[in-house]
Amino acid sequence: MKRRLKALLGLLCYRSGLYRLFFRDKAIIALFHRVDDRLAGNPISCTAAEFRAFCDFFDRYFRVVSLQTLLSKLGRGEDVSGHLVITFDDGYRDNLETAAVELERRRLPACFFVATEFIGSSRVPPWDAELGIASRWMSWDDVRTLSERGFEVGAHTMNHVDLGVVQGDDAVREIMGSRRRLGQELGAETPFFSYPFGRPHQITPGNRVAVREAGFSCCLSAYGGTVSSQGDPFDLKRIPVSPWFLSPYQFGFEAMLTRD
């Protein structure tokens, strides 16, 4: 189906309220990376205007909750119909400078997952190097600011390693190390973990166990899918927001038809 048609059908389904039928016992975890006007069209970026449109869409049609709230509901097997969690991966500086401002304006919660060795560094990961983009990361003060302002902060390994490849002690060091560093920097341990790259094969069963053993209470992927009240907290699916979506209504239409 053409994207434009999906966007139009999405608009009709949401405006009419029909979409609610598709979200019985179904929650969405949305994934963003970067909100930066200079990188319009970049696969992991959206502009501030696009981000605002998504925030308004989420606020209007969903019950936006913190990741902890969703986890608590899953723990009790409670209904998660129409719930939505906003998350960010990697630790880009615009998360604080742009995204957090828009979220606060609407009193929307969000969880920011950071690769701890990227924070305060000038590291340029391969996906930015390929496009000649200089990555701008948050400092530890920035991450603390997010936390102090009430946002959740989660771990995303130390060096953004592929946990489908890195194994054994090296993997444990990356997983545990990110948890320990966040604990030191924020003064409190985080229960949240999302694995880098996020496709199904990018975490081994053994490494998923290592995430649990490190003391985290969840493990989030990034290849699409939704969450039901019976969902496994260590296999939580997220839908990445990308320029492929012509509008939040197209995103919403795809999510309507998605099953975990």
Ligand SMILES: [Zn+2]
């Ligand atoms: Zn990442």
